[in-house]
Amino acid sequence: MTDDEPSDHAFSAGQGFEDPYEGFDIDPPELDVDPGMVDPVDSRVVADMLDRRQISDNAVDAESLLDVGLEYMRINRFEQATDALERAASFADDETIEQEAWVNKGAAHAELEEHQRAIDAYREALRIDDESEHAASAETNLAYALWNDGRSEQALEHAERAVELDQRFAQGWYNRGFFLLERGLAEDAVSCFDNAIRLGYRNADVLQEKARALEEIGEDEKATELAEEAEELRQEAERELVDQQ
Numbered sequence: 001m002t003d004d005e006p007s008d009h010a011f012s013a014g015q016g017f018e019d020p021y022e023g024f025d026i027d028p029p030e031l032d033v034d035p036g037m038v039d040p041v042d043s044r045v046v047a048d049m050l051d052r053r054q055i056s057d058n059a060v061d062a063e064s065l066l067d068v069g070l071e072y073m074r075i076n077r078f079e080q081a082t083d084a085l086e087r088a089a090s091f092a093d094d095e096t097i098e099q100e101a102w103v104n105k106g107a108a109h110a111e112l113e114e115h116q117r118a119i120d121a122y123r124e125a126l127r128i129d130d131e132s133e134h135a136a137s138a139e140t141n142l143a144y145a146l147w148n149d150g151r152s153e154q155a156l157e158h159a160e161r162a163v164e165l166d167q168r169f170a171q172g173w174y175n176r177g178f179f180l181l182e183r184g185l186a187e188d189a190v191s192c193f194d195n196a197i198r199l200g201y202r203n204a205d206v207l208q209e210k211a212r213a214l215e216e217i218g219e220d221e222k223a224t225e226l227a228e229e230a231e232e233l234r235q236e237a238e239r240e241l242v243d244q245q
Helices: 044-054 062-074 078-091 095-111 115-128 135-148 152-165 170-182 186-198 204-216 220-244
Strands: none
Touching: 062 078, 062 095, 078 095, 095 115, 095 135, 115 135, 135 152, 135 170, 152 170, 170 186, 170 204, 186 204, 204 220
């Protein structure tokens, strides 16, 4: 409406209301929520409620939603990834897909430095199945999130659980070595780093941490050699990144 348009629109008189009259609401019953349970400024609540009430589980391809979330992560759109992955988990009728969605949702929160949300997501994944193919990843990621949240003792427990679940999980061995080194257990850390490298996890990070552990136990010459190799790998990775741009 502009300032030049008339504002005295005519409305029908109607039948009027009885006195007293029963109140009414134009909102659909799906949106009848308890304000004590829902944050009124949470813009996702309405969409989530309508999803659950108006879309059947069979009408949603949870695996495709999972792929969408992973693609968002690939292009560093982590907030969008968390939304897509949460929806994938909520619509999944396959526990494997549901668990994978929760693990990756935790990883997206970790990238956003939302450590408690990451911890909650990993724990939800483990609640579904703590011995599945995704359980080791959930455990080692949970360990890292706990460490970032200042809970190093709990972090080591979950890092050890990860390699118990999968002895061939190279990243799990690296993470266990990292947490052991943080606790001052350098010799045990070296063994973990060796396992990671033997399983194919050879990069600048693992070599740098192994060099640090070797230095702690007095093997300075080996430590220096590894540190130099780690720096070479890091520079090579940076050159490759520049070439791709």
